[in-house]
Amino acid sequence: MKDTPQWPISLILLVVVTLFVAGCENRLEENTIPSSQPQNGQSTKTTGTERIVLNWIGHWKGEKARQDLIEAAKKDFEFLHPDVQIHLTYNLDLPGEEKNHKIRAAETIIAMIQSGNIDWDIVYLDISVYEHISERLGDPLWVRDHLVDFATVEGFAETQKDFIISDPKYRQRMGEILTGPYIEGYIQNPWYNAAVAEKVGIVIKEREMHFQDFLEYAKKLHAYNIQNNTSIPFIKLCTWNRLELFFETFFKSLFDNFQAATEEEYNEQKREAFLTTLLAFEELAQYQPIVNDGWQKLAMADYIKNFLLKDDGLFITGGTYMYGHFYSIDPEKSVMLRPAETPVLKKAHGLMADFTPSFAVMKKSPKRKLAEDFLLFLAGPEYAERWVSTTKSPTGIRGHLARFAMEPTDIYEKFAIDMQQKYSSASMVSSRTPTYVFGKNNPVTVNELRLKLAAILEGKLTALEYYENVMQRLQEEAR
Numbered sequence: 001m002k003d004t005p006q007w008p009i010s011l012i013l014l015v016v017v018t019l020f021v022a023g024c025e026n027r028l029e030e031n032t033i034p035s036s037q038p039q040n041g042q043s044t045k046t047t048g049t050e051r052i053v054l055n056w057i058g059h060w061k062g063e064k065a066r067q068d069l070i071e072a073a074k075k076d077f078e079f080l081h082p083d084v085q086i087h088l089t090y091n092l093d094l095p096g097e098e099k100n101h102k103i104r105a106a107e108t109i110i111a112m113i114q115s116g117n118i119d120w121d122i123v124y125l126d127i128s129v130y131e132h133i134s135e136r137l138g139d140p141l142w143v144r145d146h147l148v149d150f151a152t153v154e155g156f157a158e159t160q161k162d163f164i165i166s167d168p169k170y171r172q173r174m175g176e177i178l179t180g181p182y183i184e185g186y187i188q189n190p191w192y193n194a195a196v197a198e199k200v201g202i203v204i205k206e207r208e209m210h211f212q213d214f215l216e217y218a219k220k221l222h223a224y225n226i227q228n229n230t231s232i233p234f235i236k237l238c239t240w241n242r243l244e245l246f247f248e249t250f251f252k253s254l255f256d257n258f259q260a261a262t263e264e265e266y267n268e269q270k271r272e273a274f275l276t277t278l279l280a281f282e283e284l285a286q287y288q289p290i291v292n293d294g295w296q297k298l299a300m301a302d303y304i305k306n307f308l309l310k311d312d313g314l315f316i317t318g319g320t321y322m323y324g325h326f327y328s329i330d331p332e333k334s335v336m337l338r339p340a341e342t343p344v345l346k347k348a349h350g351l352m353a354d355f356t357p358s359f360a361v362m363k364k365s366p367k368r369k370l371a372e373d374f375l376l377f378l379a380g381p382e383y384a385e386r387w388v389s390t391t392k393s394p395t396g397i398r399g400h401l402a403r404f405a406m407e408p409t410d411i412y413e414k415f416a417i418d419m420q421q422k423y424s425s426a427s428m429v430s431s432r433t434p435t436y437v438f439g440k441n442n443p444v445t446v447n448e449l450r451l452k453l454a455a456i457l458e459g460k461l462t463a464l465e466y467y468e469n470v471m472q473r474l475q476e477e478a479r
Contacts, residue, residue: 036093038119039085051085054367054374056122057105059358061090062301063324065390072386073378084370091124092301099299100239106132113137113146118362121371125360126184127432128446130174135445143175148361151178153372159379164355164396173433180357181379182396183387186319187339187419188245188352188430193307194336196232196314200224207418209343211250211280215287221314222287234287235457236313237295238303243453244432244446245317245342249352251277251437253344261349262431266439266474274437274470278463280345281456290457305329308337319353320393323412339415351423354430355396392416443473 038055056074060066074086091105098104105124110133112118125147134140143149150156156178157165164170164182171178192204201224202217218234225231237243254273255261284290292298292313304325306312316322326334342352359378361371384399392412408414433446455461 036089036095038089039087051083052367052370054084054086054122054370055120056086056088056359056374057094057108057120057124058088058090059124059126060324061092062328064328066324066387067328069383069386069390070378073374073383077374077377086374099297101300102126102129102240103132105129106136109133109146110136112362113142116364118364118366120362121365121367122359122361122375124358125179126356126358127173130179131433131446134175135447141175143177143179143360146363147177147179148363148368148372149177150180150361150372150375153376155376156181156379159376159398161396161398170355174357178357179360180375181359182355183358183379183383184321185355185394185396186321186353187393187416188319188354189339189342189415189419190235190245190315191318191322191337191339192315193311193313194338196311199311200232200314202314204338204340206338206340206415209341211343211345214343215283217314218284218287218290225289231289231293232311233292233313234284234290234315236303236307236316237291237454238298238300239296240300240303241295241450241454242317243450243457244434245352245430247277247281247449247453248431248434248436249342249348250280250345252350253346253348255346255349258349262436264435264439266437266441270437271471275463275467276345278456278467281453282463285457285459288459291454295454308333320412320416321391323392324390335411338411341419348423351419352430353394353419355394394420438470438474441474441477443477444470 039053058070060070071088074088078084078086091101094101094104094108096104096107098107102124106129108120109123109125109129112120130143133142151165151171160182164178170182194204197204200221202220204217205213221232221234235243251273252258252261254276255269260269303316304322307316308326308329320339322337323334323339326337341348359375361368361375365371379397381397381399384395384397387393387395387397388399392410393416408417433442434444434449435442438444452461452466456463456466
């Protein structure tokens with residue numbers, strides 16, 4: 001009998017390592033999916049099995065706590081469903097030249113509607129994305145034909161807080177359906193840079209701010225800019241313009257009660273309040289620069305980063321959700337950016353706050369049932385509690401935590417608690433589109449309002465010019 005050949009140990013190890021690496025490379029090739037492109041087809045092969053691919057346009061990239069939350073949901077769902085692979089692409093990574101990632105998300109949905117090719121099963125769809133699509137298509141009811149109405153999905157109602165299901169406004173403003181779980185909740189408020197305020201010599205009233213206080217801050221910043229040859233804007237804007245926050249608060253504060261301010265009925269008092277509110281914006285315009293030059297081309301990511309790191313503005317519009325943006329960039333420096341109660345012209349009647357859906361399912365998705373199941377999973381109480389504890393904001397999803405802990409751990413939780421306690425007996429409303437001003441014949445979109453308010457602040461448009469233009473269109477709508 002011949003002796004068995006003795007292979008050198010080094011050669012054996014080389015063969016083993018080569019086979020191992022080759023196997024890993026094959027598995028990587030089978031599982032790799034382009035980061036910004038949907039995975040076409042029904043399944044992808046992995047080690048001996050086929051996995052169904054679910055294509056999802058996500059949100060909150062770069063906001064650590066919220067990004068961690070949805071990525072945890074993705075991994076947890078895949079663990080519980082080994083035959084499923086979720087291809088997650090953030091709206092920030094969608095292709096296109098448009099700087100506003102929400103508009104890119106909207107255009108992606110429009111492309112699917114117009115072509116009939118459903119490349120994404122779950123899409124990012126908050127109120128602003130819905131409004132952009134509605135304007136482009138000229139049809140606010142487009143959702144009925146193209147998105148799943150979650151009111152018809154078994155088990156959905158049990159995941160949402162009662163007011164989401166019972167209050168008709170949540171259906172009305174999204175094309176008369178419930179497009180998905182109301183994960184995101186927030187309080188609408190301006191933020192200010194405490195470092196800039198200190199440099200200018202301003203002490204900001206974080207509670208009970210009046211328009212006259214706001215105007216005085218603009219005046220002092222204007223004087224500082226002249227004296228120091230600087231151009232720090234009073235309100236910093238970007239492509240993501242939310243000036244309607246100030247407009248809505250100013251307008252509603254002119255009424256004696258909440259119902260008179262919010263009911264969708266146009267009258268003489270509403271006409272007078274509209275003009276008064278526009279004149280308040282014009283009054284601010286005398287203290288330039290009220291807004292930053294080139295804001296129309298400023299990407300949101302740069303806007304937030306520079307406001308935090310370069311101290312290049314006094315106020316920005318936003319909400320409690322901005323906490324996640326600031327903290328994820330620089331936890332230590334973020335403490336210089338502080339939330340404040342929105343100023344009023346007369347008297348505040350309620351909390352400017354809202355709840356919004358974040359994701360929707362394409363009605364014609366070949367994996368519709370699986371997509372519905374995943375969003376129901378994301379609407380579980382575990383994720384509701386993680387949302388509240390990490391974002392410092394409320395949520396419309398049911399959880400074991402009813403609200404913030406009564407003992408705040410930082411200025412952000414304190415702000416949220418103070419606001420909710422102060423307005424505990426009032427409704428939480430952020431109307432955005434000004435039907436509360438002009439009623440059902442409203443001729444003004446929220447995007448138009450944002451642009452016109454910016455033009456008034458910049459001194460490019462007078463309050464009276466815009467007022468007369470809207471009055472003319474309102475008369476035409478009534479005919």
